[in-house]
Amino acid sequence: MALLMEKGAEPQTERELADLDAISALKESAAIELKEEGNKYVKMGKKHYQQAINCYTRAINQKALTDTETSILHSNRAHVNLLLGNYGRALSDSEEAIKLSPTNIKAYYRAAKASLSVNKLVEAKAFSEKGLDQDPDNEELKKLKKQIDSQISELQQREAQVSKALKTAKDIMSAIEDRxxxxxxxxxxxxxxxxxxxxxxxxxxxxxxxxxxxxxxxxxxxxxxxxxxxxxxxxxxxxxxxxxxxxxxxxxxxxxxxLSKKEILSNLLQGTAASHIESFGDEDTDAAKSSPxxxxxxxxxxxxxxxxxxxxxxxxxxxxxxxxxxxxxxxxxxxxxxxxxxxxxxxxxxxxx
CATH class of the missing domain: 3.10.20.90 (Phosphatidylinositol 3-kinase Catalytic Subunit; Chain A, domain 1)
Structure with a gap:
């Protein structure tokens, strides 16, 4: 019987081939059932999300479905992890779903959303753009991309303010030292x-x-x-x-x-966009020269x-x-x-x- 075959051995008889086909059919059926059961748990609400994840995981572990169907399972599990706030796991699942099926639009959306949630803005923008390449009229993806672009713009503005405040402080520090x-x-x-x-x-x-x-x-x-x-x-x-x-x-x-040079710079940055900065680069290396x-x-x-x-x-x-x-x-x-x-x-x- 096929169940008794050694690992790596090729089926030799029609009976063994038939047994393998039967086993594959059973695994496929089990995977589909587990997927549907997981979908039901998601609809039942947050208390059942972990059960949904377990169902999707067991379905994936059957290794009986096509790449496209397995991509959907990873994407579904990513969806539930997003709802639970498990953004790292959601991102991993979304990326795996995209590898298995590069046309899985929901996977791109979930990858973008998970990336955004962990402040990986460049990655979030890339996922949203790749998703829109597949489906240019997808309203959810367009809305999410707009949100991502807005956050990137805000970040760039903050970085520009920090850079300007730091340069101003360093210029004043240099003038103080010169005098x-x-x-x-x-x-x-x-x-x-x-x-x-x-x-x-x-x-x-x-x-x-x-x-x-x-x-x-x-x-x-x-x-x-x-x-x-x-x-x-x-x-x-x-x-x-x-x-x-x-x-x-x-x-x-x-x-x-x-005060040391570093302490003066910290004071000059108080109340500015760069007030959170603790390291100033070269200034940290000349502690002996600028010690109190x-x-x-x-x-x-x-x-x-x-x-x-x-x-x-x-x-x-x-x-x-x-x-x-x-x-x-x-x-x-x-x-x-x-x-x-x-x-x-x-x-x-x-x-x-």
Whole structure:
């Protein structure tokens, strides 16, 4: 009998040939039955999807159907896996269905949908286009391709925004390095938000500048202070203690740590389309050159208030060797007419913690 034949042996008698034909017919019948049973389970709803998958799998394992019919089984199993969110399995089945029958339109649709679901947009577009090559009037495929094209367009726009933000940050970083400016951790973001310097077309840095009135801890904010400008703070108080001729500007020098190049780039990218980027390419390789450096405190372990020479440009002030910019330039405004002036100058005042 054919069932007792050794593996790989050829049938020798008519009886053995008849037995093999009978076995093939039984397997084919079983596969068709399992396929129909699987289809019924799909119609019965989500609770029965796994049973449908089992039926399709058993039908495939019969290896008794034509390539076209087996392609339909893989495509059907892909459909159920899509419904269950098993996108990887759905994609594998769809691809197998296409190999078995390159005209299986549903397989192309399901391959495109599965690819889209796992963000393989290039593959999704290719499957949808190949499907439409087979059936140019297929409305489902045309609708899906439109959705894929839309997502590809959005992705390209996001990538362009990320690229632009990264280039802008690197250009600013390069300008900061060229000027020998030191940047430290931002300390007044509750007042300034995520304001950052910008670089104009003439390669000039424009800084947002925070003016703090130390006596009353009030503030003014200059959004655009070009590095070539000279400080011209405006009067502020109602009692006219802070008239232009009465005020002096100071910056805080003392203990501080310069941020690394990578940290500065991360800060420059905050709030941009590239804020999620953690690696900047070549910048990550020069850690030793851009590692944080500490500037020692000056005098009795206290912060030192350094008077700003208002005849200097902002650029010249920011280059001072003991000035670590706390994110953006911060200057303290003090009135010579105020009784607070003596306390400030003597070093008896410090920033509230």
């Amino acid at each position: 020998g400016i030191k940047i430290g951790k931002a300390t007044f973001q509750e007042l300034t938000g995520l304001k950052k310097p910008i670089l104009d077309n003439d390669h000039m840095l424009h800084w947002p500048v925070l003016l703090l009135y130390a006596e009353v801890m009030s503030s003014d904010f200059i959004e655009d202070f070009c590095e070539t400008d000279i400080a011209e703070p405006l009067p502020w108080d109602k009692e006219n203690a802070y008239t232009r001729d009465a005020i002096e500007l100071y910056y805080e020098a003392g203990s501080g740590v310069c 450096k500490e500037i020692s405190s000056v005098g009795n372990n206290r912060s030192k208030w350094v008077k700003v020479n208002e005849r200097k440009t902002l650029h010249a002030v920011l280059k001072e060797p003991n000035f670590i910019i706390p994110g953006i330039p911060v200057f303290f405004v003090v009135s010579k007419k105020s009784s607070f002036y003596k306390d400030f100058k003597s070093g008896n005042w410090s920033l509230p913690s």
